Amino acid sequence: MIPAAFRVSAPELTGDAGPWREPAAFIDLAGEENDVPHIRLPACPVIGVGARGHPLAHRLDTVIESHRDVGAVSKAIVDQPLAAAVVTQLLRQLPALPPEQGLTAESMAYAVLQGSAGHRAWIAAQPRREVLPEGEVRLSRQDGELTVTLDRPGAGNAIDRPMRDGLHEAFALANADETITRVVLRAEGKAFSLGAELSEFGTTTDPATAHRIRCLTLPAREAVHCAGRLEARIDGACVGAGLELAAYARRITATPRSWFQLPELAMGILPGAGGCVSLTRRVGRQRALLLILSGRRINARQALAWGLVDALVDKLA
Known part of the structure; x- marks a missing residue:
């Protein structure tokens, strides 16, 4: 059921209507007969509820097919x-936007939210976490194939600062060496990655400084340039930063037990490891936003249906 305060008809969002001030606008597509070319999207999510094939649906931020x-x-x-x-x-x-400019826009948007009350409140509510051993990124090469392995299985391959630096260096190496014809991203253990290391959130308190660091060392900055040679092999949980990076791959293979999630909205931020760019390019703007706004897990078969993964195999090579 659409909350009454958020329900709106498409004509109410045209130039003749006043500003929409609610945090979301939901349009019941079953009640809209035609497209509305002059719709003006307010500064909040505008979400259609109903069939994705409705003539109005492509103008909206995302579509929820089930009430x-x-x-x-x-x-x-x-x-x-x-x-x-x-x-x-x-x-x-x-x-x-071209991918590199998109990454800059993503980082600046992330910086805005780093200073927000919502994110600060989330950080303040976090329990003290056990300090786990640092992770590493292992590289191996056979002929023209470079294998990049996330190796922090005891922490579910949560990506900490040493791993971020290692990933950046690995993809930079691939970009510098023309004899590397294929890059394989994989992980040790039962999870591909549980996302970014949560204990590191809030350690860089100045959003502008954090933006500069991302511009210099974000692994996605290099991954985007070798994306045509990049393959990702996923088993188990693929969450947050892990999913954001894997989505740059030209081909993603996963096992049936794999699942995928972007939980950042509940933290008061957005996917800031390049995922807004990579997921938009891989599954489209509407499905990327639905993943972000819902924060829900999707299973391997749903990911395959969406094009988030390209193939399911019982066992990874």
């Missing part, structure tokens, strides 16, 4: 309205 999913998405937006608005506005721009 039963509306409640969870609307609650997530209400809980973090600023993050939902910023990531929605970013994704509207990304299809028109």
Whole structure:
């Protein structure tokens, strides 16, 4: 059921209507007969509920095909309205930007949210976490194939600072060496990656400094240049930064037990490891935003249906 305060008809979002001030706008597509070419999207998510093939659907930020999913998405937006608005506005721009410019826009949007009350409150609420051993990124090469392995299985391959630096260096090596014809990204253990190391959130308190660091060392900055040679092999959980990076690969192979999630909205931020760019390019703006706003897990078969992965195999090579 669409919350009454968030329900809107498409004509109410045209130039003749006043500004929409709620944190979200939901349009019941079953009640809209035609396309509305002059719709003006406000600074919040505009979400269609109904068939993706409706003539109006392509103008909206995303589409929820089942009414039963509306409640969870609307609650997530209400809980973090600023993050939902910023990531929605970013994704509207990304299809028109080259990947490198998209990464810069993503990083600046992420920096805005790093200083927000929503993100600071999330950090303040986090329990003290056990300090786990640092991870590493192992490289091996056979002929023209470079294998890049996430090696921190005891922490679910959560990507810490040494691993980020190692990934950046690995992809930079691939870009510098023309004899490397294939790059394989894989992981040790039962999870591909549980995302970024949560204990490191908030350690760089100045958003501008954090943006500069991302511009210099973000692995996606190098991965985007070898994406045509990159393959990802996923088994188990593929979450947050792990999914964001893997999505640059030209081919992703996963096992049936794999699952995928972008949990950043609940933290008051957006996917900042390059995922807004990579997921938009891989599954389209609408499905990327739905993954972000819902924060829900999708299983391997759903990922295959969306084009998030290219093949399912019982066992990875």
